Amino acid sequence: MRNQGQVVTKTMILSHVWGYSFNPGTNVVDVLISRLREKVDRDFEPKLLHTVRGVGYVLKAG
Amino acid sequence: MTVAEAGTPPRDEAPTGRIGLRLASWYAAVFVVTSLATVVLTYTLLASSLTERDREIVLSTLREYSQTYAEGGLRSLARAVETEQRSGQQERLFVRVVRGRAETLFLNMPPAWNNFDVSRLGGQGALWEQLLSDSGQAALEVAGARLADGTLLQVGKSTENRDAILARFRTVLAIVGLVIVALGLAGGAVLTRSALRPIRQLIGAVRDIIRTGRTDARVPVRAGRDAIDELSTLFNDMLDRITGLIGGMENALDSVAHDLRTPMTRLRARAERALQSNDTDDQREALVTCLEESERMLAMLETLMDISEAETGTMRLDRRAVALEALVGEVVSLYEEVAEEKGIAVVTEVEPGVAVEADQGRLRQALANLLDNALKYTPAGGRVTVDARREGSTVRLDVADTGIGIASNDLPRIWERLYRGDQSRAERGLGLGLSLVRAIVLAHGGTVDVITTPGRGSTFTIRLPGGFDREFITRL
Numbered sequence: 323m324r325n326q327g328q329v330v331t332k333t334m335i336l337s338h339v340w341g342y343s344f345n346p347g348t349n350v351v352d353v354l355i356s357r358l359r360e361k362v363d364r365d366f367e368p369k370l371l372h373t374v375r376g377v378g379y380v381l382k383a384g
Numbered sequence: 385m386t387v388a389e390a391g392t393p394p395r396d397e398a399p400t401g402r403i404g405l406r407l408a409s410w411y412a413a414v415f416v417v418t419s420l421a422t423v424v425l426t427y428t429l430l431a432s433s434l435t436e437r438d439r440e441i442v443l444s445t446l447r448e449y450s451q452t453y454a455e456g457g458l459r460s461l462a463r464a465v466e467t468e469q470r471s472g473q474q475e476r477l478f479v480r481v482v483r484g485r486a487e488t489l490f491l492n493m494p495p496a497w498n499n500f501d502v503s504r505l506g507g508q509g510a511l512w513e514q515l516l517s518d519s520g521q522a523a524l525e526v527a528g529a530r531l532a533d534g535t536l537l538q539v540g541k542s543t544e545n546r547d548a549i550l551a552r553f554r555t556v557l558a559i560v561g562l563v564i565v566a567l568g569l570a571g572g573a574v575l576t577r578s579a580l581r582p583i584r585q586l587i588g589a590v591r592d593i594i595r596t597g598r599t600d601a602r603v604p605v606r607a608g609r610d611a612i613d614e615l616s617t618l619f620n621d622m623l624d625r626i627t628g629l630i631g632g633m634e635n636a637l638d639s640v641a642h643d644l645r646t647p648m649t650r651l652r653a654r655a656e657r658a659l660q661s662n663d664t665d666d667q668r669e670a671l672v673t674c675l676e677e678s679e680r681m682l683a684m685l686e687t688l689m690d691i692s693e694a695e696t697g698t699m700r701l702d703r704r705a706v707a708l709e710a711l712v713g714e715v716v717s718l719y720e721e722v723a724e725e726k727g728i729a730v731v732t733e734v735e736p737g738v739a740v741e742a743d744q745g746r747l748r749q750a751l752a753n754l755l756d757n758a759l760k761y762t763p764a765g766g767r768v769t770v771d772a773r774r775e776g777s778t779v780r781l782d783v784a785d786t787g788i789g790i791a792s793n794d795l796p797r798i799w800e801r802l803y804r805g806d807q808s809r810a811e812r813g814l815g816l817g818l819s820l821v822r823a824i825v826l827a828h829g830g831t832v833d834v835i836t837t838p839g840r841g842s843t844f845t846i847r848l849p850g851g852f853d854r855e856f857i858t859r860l
Binding site: 331346349353357374 | 672679682683719721722725752756759760
């Protein structure tokens with residue numbers, strides 16, 4: 323919520339949320355975000371979690 | 385007025401030279417003073433015991449002759465003196481009997497002692513009197529006793545013999561003293577030279593290193609265990625550390641220069657092309673690529689810094705007892721979804737109560753890297769096992785997979801920074817994961833190795849020192 327409207331990268335997510343400072347070789351963050359999206363956005367409009375291709379994710383309404 | 389030149393002043397042998405001179409002087413001084421004190425004491429003891437002996441002889445003879453006089457009178461005394469002096473068995477002595485002030489009744493004076501003027505001796509009957517010879521070189525020590533009839537019996541002995549003995553002794557002592565002083569000076573010089581030799585070698589080696597800038601030179605270390613050997617060893621250790629740090633920095637710099645040039649060029653080319661284009665979608669696409677590349681480069685730089693820090697021993701480790709059960713569970717839960725998505729079963733087997741003293745964040749980073757790798761290179765339907773258990777005094781942490789394994793020609797190089805095998809190139813990643821794992825484990829004083837069968841899977845094993853028991857954990 324702190325970074326609402328800002329694009330956050332996968333590495334940032336990994337280090338801020340889980341405390342891992344490394345560049346994962348797997349799509350660990352993508353998988354976790356898609357799980358989160360299922361819980362947050364599946365049955366609601368407008369969608370809140372948006373993918374910024376190649377960079378990361380952004381949390382914003384609309 | 386002299387103006388000091390900027391930079392390092394010219395250095396010479398002065399500091400050790402001065403220490404050497406001081407040590408040598410002190411050694412010589414202490415040696416000479418103690419030796420001379422011994423010599424003087426010996427001389428004094430000898431002189432006083434000789435004097436004591438002479439007086440003893442004189443006094444006992446005086447007592448004996450008083451007895452003889454009391455029993456047999458002057459005649460008997462004269463006979464006794466005659467017999468004893470002629471036989472030569474007794475020491476030659478001066479014997480005189482005086483009546484009144486100056487009437488000599490009997491006189492015996494050994495022939496060699498003629499240069500004493502006995503008329504100058506007093507007749508008061510003092511116990512001890514001393515008469516200097518005419519030449520003043522010797523003295524006659526005379527003891528006197530008043531006899532029953534009022535006459536005075538005197539017995540004396542010349543100090544000639546004693547003086548001669550002492551004179552000879554003095555000559556010997558003077559020679560010995562000279563030898564002692566010479567030995568003291570020479571010994572001091574030799575001793576300080578040999579004691580300071582390692583220091584001079586150390587100085588020479590350090591100076592060479594500073595002058596040539598070659599940090600691979602080492603100070604010779606002798607087998608002994610004294611302070612100077614320790615200093616040499618410590619100095620070499622310091623050089624090792626400096627060499628390690630410089631080497632680490634050079635390696636890191638090389639890697640960075642080499643591996644950042646490619647993405648930088650790519651980034652630059654992409655940005656240039658976007659600037660020339662008028663298509664907003666294309667420009668947007670270019671920005672995305674640039675962000676992606678810079679993100680990658682940042683990650684690479686950070687990881688390289690971590691590796692360098694860990695390898696050069698400058699990584700700050702916040703060591704605490706880390707329960708492996710919790711740590712493994714945490715890391716595995718992060719990858720639960722990824723494993724599920726890829727259809728890989730993750731199994732953990734952690735011996736309860738196993739713990740290590742480690743930096744929790746770093747250890748988690750290492751374990752996550754290994755697990756990330758295992759999942760990356762394991763096809764669907766595979767299985768990844770993480771287990772931790774005590775093994776003697778160490779703790780063993782295995783991450784085993786049923787993946788593609790590592791080709792034998794890649795195996796020796798997988799720990800190198802930025803090395804990527806042929807199979808690895810197809811996957812995402814920086815080629816730094818295993819280097820980081822290895823650097824972190826080594827910084828903790830542990831080891832990491834791998835057993836692999838191409839096509840069947842790999843097992844990475846971390847061994848860390850110390851495994852605490854359950855009580856240790858509960859006390860925390």
